[in-house]
Amino acid sequence: MATAAPPAASRIAVVTGASSGIGAATARQLAAAGYRVVLTARRKDRIEALAEEIGRAGHQATAYALDVTDRAAVDEFATAFKTIGVLVNNAGGALGADPVATGDPADWRQMYETNVIGTLNLTQALLPQLIASGDGTVVVVSSTAGHGTYEGGGGYVAAKHGAHVLAETLRLEIVGQPVRVIEIAPGMVKTDEFALTRFGGDEDKAAKVYQGVAEPLTADDVAETITWAVTRPAHVNVDLLVLRPRAQASNTKVHREA
Template identity: 90%
Template sequence: MATSAPSAASRIAVVTGASSGIGAATARQLAAAGYRVVLTARRKDRIEALAEEINAAGHSATAYPLDVTDRAAVDEFATAFTTIGVLVNNAGGALGADPVATGDPADWRTMYETNVIGTLNLTQALLPKLEASGDGVVVVVSSTAGHATYEGGAGYVAAKHGAHVLAETLRLEIVGSPVRVVEIAPGMVRTEEFALTRFGGDAEKAAKVYAGVAEPLTAEDVAETITWAVTRPSHVNIDLLVVRPRAQASNTKVHREQ
């Protein structure tokens, strides 16, 4: 089914974690779909460069440096809008791959603050603006880690389970309002930073995550999925969409070529 351009009242899309990876790719694709994208992330230089790129391509983008875990800053950010059409809660990430017995509580806390509390902060602050648009969409980018466990991933798994439950509960609580709640749960995605950040900059460990996997998902694959879900007719809600590469059957079953 062909989709029409977003209405004027709902054409602003806020994307968190837009400085790289899935967030940056999503911002590009939503801009190409006719949205005025607002890029948020902590790295000011990155989002400003991306905004310049999107604007140079004839679309519309604005950079706004923001730490999603800073509630006062989030509330101030929200005052810039009367209405918005789309909120993509993408800011998140993983730290470490230690077992529960030796995991760093500081890493767990950071992951929970970013993946769950950051999503809560933006969603609470912008939900009235989404409702005012008459056709809003909240997207939560969770993970297949939010739906199944794996050894060495408990901290990240716990945080993404939290993000999943937030989305599921919000959908129940606001049913009947003009806001859809969409959860996109990617599996193995190769981006420039995810695994590298998880392993504290250890490139060798990061590379092993994808070793032998011919075609992991790309940031663009996930961004296309998000954009597709957002641009469905307003009466169509994609509650949960799990997207994995063909080589990955589950969090613990991946085909690796020798």
């Protein structure tokens, strides 16, 4: 069903981690829904190419190279806007699958910095503009990892639990302000980079994550869900939406075909 165009005061949508996967797909779909999207990521060439693609489709997009863990850079980025309608905190990712006993503290630290502190940085810096819009939305793209543990996932699970708690607490603290806080928690999503990055470029290990799973979620599946939640009427808040492929009953129960 078609959704109404967002109000003019809320028409800018910032998407972090927009260089690939869920972030790139979300930017495309929000642009198609009528938002002027601002694409942020560290890989400038990727987001510039995406901005050009979105422009060729007749929509508006701006690329802005940004490391969400760099607070000074985030604060400078925030000065470019008077009002923002939507912030999609998508930048994140997983590193490694070692047990707690042997996990690399540097990997844990990096995952926490990106998934939690990066989300905190952008949300704090842009919250005044989101409030000023009169109809703002903060989206936190967490994970089913933020709602259930699994072996070998300690660092990522801890980080995504942090992102979940950030969203839940923020919603309590700003109730009464004209800003919604939406958490989208995807399960198994097959993208070009997520598992490959997690396993340090090891293609065999990355492939085994999805082995035998007929239809894992796609980036477009998650992006469509995010766009649907964002484009609900302003009084409707999708507090938490957990999204999994049919083959995945939980983080540890997945149907795999022979």
